[in-house]
Amino acid sequence: MAATHLETTCAVCGRHFRRSDLRELADMTLGTRSALAAELPELGPDALICRGDLARFRRRHLEQLLESERGALSRLDHEVLDSLQAGAPVSEETEAIWAEERSFGEAAADTVARFGGSWTFIFSFTMVLLIWMAINVTGALIGTFDPYPFILLNLVLSSVAALQAPVIMMSQRRQEAKDRLRAESDYKVNLKAELEIRHLHDKIDLHLTRQWERLAAIQRLQIELLEDSVRDDRPG
Ligand SMILES: [Zn+2]
Numbered sequence: 001m002a003a004t005h006l007e008t009t010c011a012v013c014g015r016h017f018r019r020s021d022l023r024e025l026a027d028m029t030l031g032t033r034s035a036l037a038a039e040l041p042e043l044g045p046d047a048l049i050c051r052g053d054l055a056r057f058r059r060r061h062l063e064q065l066l067e068s069e070r071g072a073l074s075r076l077d078h079e080v081l082d083s084l085q086a087g088a089p090v091s092e093e094t095e096a097i098w099a100e101e102r103s104f105g106e107a108a109a110d111t112v113a114r115f116g117g118s119w120t121f122i123f124s125f126t127m128v129l130l131i132w133m134a135i136n137v138t139g140a141l142i143g144t145f146d147p148y149p150f151i152l153l154n155l156v157l158s159s160v161a162a163l164q165a166p167v168i169m170m171s172q173r174r175q176e177a178k179d180r181l182r183a184e185s186d187y188k189v190n191l192k193a194e195l196e197i198r199h200l201h202d203k204i205d206l207h208l209t210r211q212w213e214r215l216a217a218i219q220r221l222q223i224e225l226l227e228d229s230v231r232d233d234r235p236g
Contacts, residue, residue, distance in 0.1 A: 024046055031065065058084070109174070
């Protein structure tokens with residue numbers, strides 16, 4: 001496709017874009033510019049670069065920055081860089097993902113562990129024990145089926161304890177995994193925020209520098225105009 005008068009080519013990938021979709025090299029932050037210069041040293045300050053390439057070089061700069069600060073990058077660091085490059089949010093609904101991913105058995109373990117660790121369970125279980133003992137001591141309602149010292153009740157209790165322990169352990173392990181997932185998500189959000197803030201700092205610095213340059217240029221122009229008018233006013 002031939003470039004129309006509204007379209008310009010990207011200096012990196014060579015594809016055509018509208019002028020508004022391209023950015024000048026001089027408008028980029030120092031880090032992105034240095035990453036670009038490392039790969040394409042021949043680019044001038046007025047070279048135009050598309051958003052995709054811009055995001056790619058910004059990512060490379062951040063990658064180098066993180067590597068220089070902490071050595072090898074982890075899976076989480078790469079996920080953060082991916083989201084920065086794509087401009088997508090990094091935070092996840094940990095709770096929702098967790099609820100979606102658990103199987104029927106895991107959901108049941110959670111419910112049992114939650115019920116087993118509640119006052120409702122303690123009170124209702126105590127009631128059952130008392131009723132059991134009362135029936136077998138007095139022989140009321142259905143007669144004595146487990147006389148003192150309640151050997152059948154002992155068997156039932158040890159069975160309940162034997163089953164409850166692994167269920168609680170299962171639920172605890174899942175809780176740990178859930179906490180880890182949440183901590184990972186927090187880490188990613190924090191790292192991304194830190195990188196974005198640094199980027200904003202760079203942008204503001206760039207903006208200030210350019211403003212000063214523009215101001216200096218205006219002053220130079222004013223001085224020249226003044227000098228001209230003084231020369232014109234001089235007699236002879
Ligand atoms: Zn490009």
